[in-house]
Amino acid sequence: xxxxxxxxxxxxxxxxxxxxxxxxxxxxxxxxxxxxxxxxxxxxxxxxxxxxxxxxxxxxxxxxxxxxxxxxxxxxxxxxxxxxxxxxxxxxxxxxxxxxxxxxxxxxxxxxxxxxxxxxxxxxxxxxxxxxxxxxxxxxxxxxxxxxxxxxxxxxxxxxxxxxxxxxxxxxxxxxxxxxxxxxxxxxxxxxxxxxxxxxxxxxxxxxxxxxxxxxxxxxxxxxxxxxxxxxxxxxxxxxxxxxxxxxxxxxxxxxxxxxxxxxxxxxxxxxxxxxxxxxxxxxxxxxxxxxxxxxxxxxxxxxxxxxxxxxxxxxxxxxxxxxxxxxxxxxxxxxxxxxxxxxxxxxxxxxxxxxxxxxxxxxxxxxxxxxxxxxxxxxxxxxxxxxxxxxxxxxxxxx
Numbered sequence: 082x083x084x085x086x087x088x089x090x091x092x093x094x095x096x097x098x099x100x101x102x103x104x105x106x107x108x109x110x111x112x113x114x115x116x117x118x119x120x121x122x123x124x125x126x127x128x129x130x131x132x133x134x135x136x137x138x139x140x141x142x143x144x145x146x147x148x149x150x151x152x153x154x155x156x157x158x159x160x161x162x163x164x165x166x167x168x169x170x171x172x173x174x175x176x177x178x179x180x181x182x183x184x185x186x187x188x189x190x191x192x193x194x195x196x197x198x199x200x201x202x203x204x205x206x207x208x209x210x211x212x213x214x215x216x217x218x219x220x221x222x223x224x225x226x227x228x229x230x231x232x233x234x235x236x237x238x239x240x241x242x243x244x245x246x247x248x249x250x251x252x253x254x255x256x257x258x259x260x261x262x263x264x265x266x267x268x269x270x271x272x273x274x275x276x277x278x279x280x281x282x283x284x285x286x287x288x289x290x291x292x293x294x295x296x297x298x299x300x301x302x303x304x305x306x307x308x309x310x311x312x313x314x315x316x317x318x319x320x321x322x323x324x325x326x327x328x329x330x331x332x333x334x335x336x337x338x339x340x341x342x343x344x345x346x347x348x349x350x351x352x353x354x355x356x357x358x359x360x361x362x363x364x365x366x367x368x369x370x371x372x373x374x375x376x377x378x379x380x381x382x383x384x385x386x387x388x389x390x391x392x393x394x395x396x397x398x399x400x401x402x403x404x405x406x407x408x409x410x411x412x413x414x415x416x417x418x419x420x421x422x423x424x425x426x427x428x429x430x431x432x433x434x435x436x437x438x439x440x441x442x443x444x445x446x447x448x449x450x451x452x453x454x455x456x457x458x459x460x461x462x463x464x465x466x467x468x469x470x471x472x473x474x475x476x477x478x479x480x481x
Contacts, residue, residue: 084222084223084240084413084414084415084418085222085223085238085239085240086108086109086110086240087109087110087111087112087237087238087239087240088104088109088110088111088112088239088240088241088242088243088407089111089112089113089114089224089226089237089239089241089242089243090104090111090112090113090114090242090243090245091114091214091242091243091244091245091246091250091251091252092113092114092115092244092245092246092247092250092379092381093113093114093115093117093120093197093208093210094193094245094246094247094379094380094396095127095189095192095193095196095379095393095396095397096245096378096379096380096393096396096397096399096400097113097115097243097245097246097378097379098113098193098196098197098200099136099137099140099196099396099397099400099401100243100245100378100399100400100403100404101113101200101203101206101208102140102196102199102200102203102206102400103136103140103400103401103403103404104403104404104407105203105205105206106140106404107404107407107408109205109407110205110206110207111205111206111207112206112207112209112226112237112239113200113206113207113208113209114209114212114213114214114226114228115208115209115210115211115212116211116212116213116214116246117210117211118210118211119210120193120194120197120210125188125189125271125272125273125310125312125357126186126187126188126189126273126301126303126310126312127186127187127188127189127192127393128184128185128186128288128301128390128393128394129150129184129185129186129187129192129393129394129397130176130180130184130390130391130394130473130476130477131176131177131180131181131182131183131184131477131478132180132182132394132398132476132477132478132479132480133393133394133397133398134182134183134184134185135180135181135182135480135481136397136398136400136401136481137397138182138183139401139481140199141199142195142196142199145195145198145199146185146187146191146192146195148305149187149188149191149195149303149304149305150183150185150186150187150191151185151186151187151286151301151302151303151305151306152172152173152183152184152185152286153172153173153184153186153286153287153288153301153302154171154172154173154285154286154287155169155170155171155172155173155287155288156169156170156172156287156288156290157169157287157288157289157290158170158290158292158461158469159289159290159291159292159346160291160292160293160454160457160458161291161292161293161294161341161342161343161346162293162294162450162454162455162458163458164343164345165343165345167458167461167462168461168462168464168465168466168469169287169466170466170469170470171466171470172184172287172288173286176477179470179474179477180474180477180478181478184477186288186301186302186303186310187303188303188304188308188310189393191303191304192393209228209230211230211231212228212229212230212235213228213229213230213251214226214227214228214244214246214251214252215227215228215229215234215251216255217242217252217255217375219373219415220238222238222240223238223239223240223241223374223415223418224238224239224240224241224242224374224375225237225238225239226238226239226242240374240415240418241374241375241376241407241418241422242374242375242376243375243376243377243378243403244256244375244376244377244378244381244382245377245378245379245381245396246381247379247380247381247384248262248362248363248364248380248381248384249262249322250377250380250381250382252375252377252381253364253368253377253381253382256369256372256375256377257368257369257372260364260365260368260369261365262362262363262364262384263362263363263364263365264320264360264361264362265361265362265363265386266316266317266318267314267315267316267317267360267361267386267444268314268315268316268317268319268358268359268360268361269312269313269314269358269359269361269387270312270313270314270315270328270332270333270356270357270358270359271310271311271312271313271356271357271358271359272311272353272354272355272356272357273303273308273309273310273311273353274308274309274311274349274352274353274354275307275308275309276302276306276307276308276309278352279309279348279349279352283309283345283348283349284302284306284309286302286306287301288300288301289301290447291342291346292446292447292448292449292454292457293337293341293342293346293447293448293450293454294341294448294449294450294451294454295315295316295336295448295450296313296314296315296316296336296337296448297313297314297447297448298311298312298313298314298337298346298349298350299311299312299314300312300349309349309352311349311350311353312387313333313336313337313350314361314387314388314444314447315332315333315336317360319358319360320360320362321360322360322362323359323360324357324359325357325359326357326358326359327355327356327357327358328356328357328358329356330353330355330356333350333356334347334350334351337350361386361387362384363384363385363386363437364380364381364382364383364384364385366434366437368382368383369382369426370382370422370423370425370426370427370429370430371419371422371423371425371426373415373419373422374415374418374419374422375422376403376422376425376426378396378399378400378403379395379396379399380392380396382399383395383433383437385433385436385437385440386437386440386441386444387440388439388440388441388443388444388447389436389439389440389443389476391436391440391476394476395433395436398429398432398479398481399425399429401481402425402428402429402481403422403425405481406421406422406424406425406428407421407422407425408421432479435475436476439476
């Protein structure tokens with residue numbers, strides 16, 4: 082009895098939709114289950130370094146994104162202690178030439194919209210909204226994946242199930258209930274503002290990274306440069322699940338009070354009309370990537386701190402490697418699918434762990450104060466632009 086050529090993906094986020102397109106390009110029929118009734122335009126900005134943009138370009142998304150994505154000219158590393166810029170690293174054409182793909186900053190909703198548009202036009206992908214994954218069981222032809230739409234319970238026959246359903250993954254809970262997200266003790270505050278609200282010097286096409294005592298701030302243009310995305314990361318005890326809870330602006334302004342933070346950083350914060358807060362959780366290192374013909378992808382298996390700007394990038398990389406491993410030959414039998422998914426996890430685990438470690442280390446460096454902050458600032462200036470850029474090559478130069 083022939084194995085089903087269908088793969089079910091739970092989750093229509095960035096990783097799930099990218100995986101759907103990559104797997105469909107390999108000749109599979111894809112069913113995407115998304116519990117939301119519609120793909121809402123929520124969220125904030127994303128940085129897509131060349132390792133991620135390369136995958137999206139190869140999937141044919143460049144035309145869909147070029148009018149909304151911004152190509153920043155540089156990354157400015159700023160210090161609250163020093164009161165301004167320590168170092169400026171060129172991006173733009175320099176990054177494209179160095180890594181062979183663009184560096185983009187884009188609103189999450191614009192990226193999801195581009196992916197969803199490509200998915201809707203692909204006859205081999207069936208996106209089911211309002212469909213919640215419930216269970217999976219072995220079947221003579223592979224797997225039976227059970228999901229619910231309202232009061233109606235349905236099932237799909239598949240050769241594999243991919244859990245791309247985020248940090249609170251139902252698929253991971255089904256496979257590995259002992260693996261639970263851990264609160265980092267940090268909260269990300271996110272907001273956007275119209276670029277016209279700030280002086281021209283503040284709206285240049287660059288990424289600003291402000292480092293300061295027990296907090297840091299990131300700002301960059303999105304929506305074709307018409308808006309500025311602002312993220313402030315602070316310690317805190319509030320740790321409810323979710324990533325878009327309304328927050329009190331006074332909490333942010335208090336954490337960035339003068340004289341610890343200069344007016345140039347505080348100006349961006351005061352221009353944000355409303356804040357959303359997101360407790361930063363991570364999935365513990367060592368979470369298994371697969372079990373039989375079921376595998377995890379993106380935040381479901383390696384949710385990480387945002388201090389390397391690689392959360393979305395790692396999910397996009399996962400999708401590309403997964404599609405490579407699930408070749409036509411591998412999909413001929415359940416044993417072949419199982420082996421391919423194990424290979425996928427083996428290929429991804431080492432790189433993802435290194436990125437996770439890098440993000441944790443950079444988070445500690447960003448939040449230094451006192452003499453340690455002075456030593457950090459001196460070290461960054463001493464490294465210089467070229468050596469700082471070279472330190473990113475292992476991330477940006479990745480190819481599927």
